[in-house]
Amino acid sequence: MTVPRPNLSWHERLYLPAVMGGLAVTLRRFSGTLGALVLGRRSKRVTMFDPEEKWEVPPGYRGAPTLVKDEDGREKCVSCQLCEFICPPRAIRIVPGEIPPDAPNAKIEKAPKEFSIDMIRCIYCGMCEEVCPEEAIFLLKDYAVTGLSRAQMVHDKARLYELGGVMPRPIKKWAAK
Ligand code: SF4
Ligand code: SF4
Known part of the structure; x- marks a missing residue:
């Protein structure tokens, strides 16, 4: 099966909008974390302190x-x-x-x-x-x-x-x- 290459527009070929979009996500996450640390602002933490914190596994989970x-x-x-x-x-x-x-x-x-x-x-x-x-x-x-x-x-x-x-x-x- 041959997957056709998409025809990119001129600004897509620049790749800058995509790069700026990625940076915007990073900055948004960074400011949220900074606000939580400096100002004590509540934000939803998306990381955990492994290995001290572990996921709760469901009953019947098959580990080692x-x-x-x-x-x-x-x-x-x-x-x-x-x-x-x-x-x-x-x-x-x-x-x-x-x-x-x-x-x-x-x-x-x-x-x-x-x-x-x-x-x-x-x-x-x-x-x-x-x-x-x-x-x-x-x-x-x-x-x-x-x-x-x-x-x-x-x-x-x-x-x-x-x-x-x-x-x-x-x-x-x-x-x-
Ligand atoms: S060898 Fe030992 S662990 Fe394996 S099935 Fe037999 S009794 Fe169970
Ligand atoms: S040791 Fe063999 S039988 Fe037991 S969980 Fe691993 S793959 Fe399955």
Whole structure:
């Protein structure tokens, strides 16, 4: 498809009216801010003090996925790898680990030896949270999970638990039968 070039009039070809129009918007905003600062005039603030101020996100907002522990600090994840299987961009990597038979939680059998989520790949779809049978993975409300390098954006197990924290839930898989 060919998009025809518009025929500009002579004053449009000067570009000065457009430049002056842009400057007028800047000056209008500047005088409004100056009036608010110097004279205490009320004006509608269009910026916020990030990261101290955050947007209120709606219920059901899907932020960064994290791992959570139960009230007693135990890992809920049992390394079933369903989330790894379902994740559309293949952002999750799990290495299952075996729980020693003499451990107090031995009836669970498995816990993740390694668990990482590549947040550069993640598309925040929430399917990992939905598929998890143990309620071990939850999406944060925080939308500003950042890093200074690609390596920092791959959240390892320690980072995922640090972000997720404790999530008290009714599932009591640790209780004796
Ligand atoms: S939110 Fe979606 S893309 Fe991100 S880790 Fe979970 S399943 Fe994968
Ligand atoms: S987070 Fe949930 S779905 Fe993923 S491996 Fe652990 S128990 Fe399975």
